[in-house]
Amino acid sequence: MSEVIVVTSGKGGVGKTTTAANIGTGLAIEGKSVVMLDADIGLRNLDVVMGLENRIIYDLVQVIEGTCRLKQALVKDKRYEGLFLLPAAQTRDKTAVSPEQMVKLCESIKDEGFDYIIIDCPAGIEQGFKNAIAAADKAIVVTTPEISAVRDADRIIGMLQANGIDNSKLVLNRIRVDMVARNEMMSLEDVEEILAIDTLGIIPDEESIVIATNKGEPVVCNEGSTAGQAYRNIVKRILGEDIPLLRLMPPVRTTLFQRLFGWLRGEKE
Amino acid sequence: MEQGFSGAVAKDRLKFLVLSDRVSCTGETLDMIKQDVIRVLSDYIDIDKYDLSLTLEQETAGNGSSAYINIKIPVK
Numbered sequence: 001m002s003e004v005i006v007v008t009s010g011k012g013g014v015g016k017t018t019t020a021a022n023i024g025t026g027l028a029i030e031g032k033s034v035v036m037l038d039a040d041i042g043l044r045n046l047d048v049v050m051g052l053e054n055r056i057i058y059d060l061v062q063v064i065e066g067t068c069r070l071k072q073a074l075v076k077d078k079r080y081e082g083l084f085l086l087p088a089a090q091t092r093d094k095t096a097v098s099p100e101q102m103v104k105l106c107e108s109i110k111d112e113g114f115d116y117i118i119i120d121c122p123a124g125i126e127q128g129f130k131n132a133i134a135a136a137d138k139a140i141v142v143t144t145p146e147i148s149a150v151r152d153a154d155r156i157i158g159m160l161q162a163n164g165i166d167n168s169k170l171v172l173n174r175i176r177v178d179m180v181a182r183n184e185m186m187s188l189e190d191v192e193e194i195l196a197i198d199t200l201g202i203i204p205d206e207e208s209i210v211i212a213t214n215k216g217e218p219v220v221c222n223e224g225s226t227a228g229q230a231y232r233n234i235v236k237r238i239l240g241e242d243i244p245l246l247r248l249m250p251p252v253r254t255t256l257f258q259r260l261f262g263w264l265r266g267e268k269e
Numbered sequence: 270m271e272q273g274f275s276g277a278v279a280k281d282r283l284k285f286l287v288l289s290d291r292v293s294c295t296g297e298t299l300d301m302i303k304q305d306v307i308r309v310l311s312d313y314i315d316i317d318k319y320d321l322s323l324t325l326e327q328e329t330a331g332n333g334s335s336a337y338i339n340i341k342i343p344v345k
Contacts, residue, residue, distance in 0.1 A: 147283045154287045183276040190280045194287055196334075 002110040004117045005238070006039075006136035008160070010152030012123030014144045015173040018209060019231075020120035021049045022220040023140070026235030028083035029220070032115040035074065037086045037106075039132035040122035041096060044088035051216020052077060052085050061089035064101045070108055079217075084114075094127040099134035106135035125159060133160060139168040140200060145175060145186040154195055169200035171234065176205045177248045188245075201234035203227050204248050288327050292336050299323060299338075306340065317343040 007020040017040075024036040038046035041061065047053045058073035063086070070086075077083040086109070089096065109117055121132035133139065139160050143153040153170075160168050172188050179185035188202055203209075206227040212219035220231040226246065233243045289295055303323040310316050322341045327334050 147279050147286065150283055151286045151290065155290055158291070180276065183274060185276050186279050186283070187276070190276070194280070194283055
């Protein structure tokens, strides 16, 4: 039985695609068969974050229009067994697809026996959003601890409920523990209090995520990264394990000597 | 700018934004309600319209929360 999970946020640039890529890859690492579906038609990026941009032949719209078969359009990620990407079309727009067609498309993916379909939702609340949530069983709402992002997340949670998706889970992205400690950033507790949904995970704001995206290798594979660990924990929670949230610690203040030593080794601050 | 409190400021501003989104009531609407309240009440009693406060607030009880309008009207 496949499960369809949409990764959404309302506001753009909060880390939807990164989260979708890491959850999809993480589930594959755990031995699940996964299709990552990029629903951001016209502005596809999931392929780039996954490092699969050079392997695309067909896209989602072509599958829906019958120009190709589903299997031809699925890009197999050779690094992880059971991981596939269904790319969005880049030269079309959101109106090329209807919610009903998305439901039908997901049904045909389910028929292939995949464990999970992870849908990367476009920003906004228009057609693209409606397409992306049409087939979803569950939703993951990504936000950052900023007023604008949390406000949009609240609206999205309301719209998901209006569409019968009640049990949305929160991923709080780009937390800076040092700023929270100084009370210059809202904490997880603050955001939870306002949104009133359960938390699936918190992701620290880390260089490793930018570096991972630069390389097209999701950070979930990086054993040494705290953000990677945060995504691995999220994946385990999706699989039903009871894993406590990471206890993020503010960075230790370095002495002048340590910094000097760092500079000598070519580290950047 | 005062240092060390912007997290709390953000939370307060956000609370109002989210609440006003949820009940589709903007600050502008509240202002209009306020003007109407002043107009109606002035027909009956002498009120201090400059000290009148009208705010959208939220009450959390049990597992649900409800929005209400809190009006404070000083009578002269």
